Amino acid sequence: MKIAILTGAGLSAESGLGTFRDKGGIWTKYDLTQVATPEGFAADPALVHEFYNARRANCVESEPNAAHFALGELQSDSAHEVTIITQNIDDLHERGGAKDVIHMHGQLLRALCANCGERWDAPIIMTPTDLCPRCSAPQTRPDVVWFGEIPYAMETIQQKVSESDLFVAIGTSATVYPAAGLVQLARGETRELNLAPTDAAGAFDSGRYGPATSIVPEWVQSL
Incomplete structure (x- = not known):
């Protein structure tokens, strides 16, 4: 069976990585227009790096949870062809055993040169004076992927979802486009796994609700 899985912040929340909506979380301490837009980076790169340095440190100190491991095990099952698409920028899927994860919003542990497009492994602490290893531009x-930018690999993502026998959204509100439109592309069965029904729950054929560390392993086991 071909399974396409979309994961969001709710999958990593139990690993200590906050969602956009966490009260008192790191996202609430910054103006997102200043730290998560190209314009914000151009205006104050030091502030943007401060924000992502904190997120990167939080990421490397976190551990994958039971939901990540369950999805890694599912992907290793030869009975299924599993594509994991994530809105998350952490590496917990990979540390949970998943392979070839499609990071539609990029990766926190990778760096990008805004001048020439070169990519490389990011250091834990990044600064505005860091030079690109290819073109030496600071x-x-x-x-x-910041607000206003196009998510990565959208053509591949859309193809994988449309060709799947089962599309599952896990730990995502499924209300922000383009991710929100993926369920509409699915031609097979669709299922939502989340802490509680989302505003998009009616677009799915079925749902299962509760903590990701409980419902995701249970769902994988049921397959």
Whole structure:
């Protein structure tokens, strides 16, 4: 069976990585227009790097949870062809055993040169004076997709979802486009796994609700 899985922040929340909506979380301490837009980076690169340095440190200190491991095990099952698409910029899927994860919003542990497009592994601490290893321009930024930018690999993502026998959205509100439109592309069965029904729950054929560390392993086991 071909399975396409879309994961969001709710999958990593139990690993200590906050979602956009966490009260008191790191996202609430910054103006997102200043730290998560190309315009914000151009205006104050030091502030943007401060924000992502904190997120990167949080990421490397976190561990994959039972949901990540369950999806890694599912992908290794030869009975299924599993594509994992994530909105998350952490590496917990990979540390949970997943392979070839499609990071539609980029990766926190990778760096990007805004001048020439070169990509490389990011250091834990990035600064505005970091030079690109290819062109030497001091325009190094996190390799993440900011508001107003186009998510990565959308053509591949759309193809994988449309060809799947089962499309599953896990830990995502499924209300922000283009991710929100993926369920409409699915031609097979669709299922939502989340802490609680989302506003998009009616677009799915079925749902299962509760903590990701409980419902995701249970769902994988049921397959």
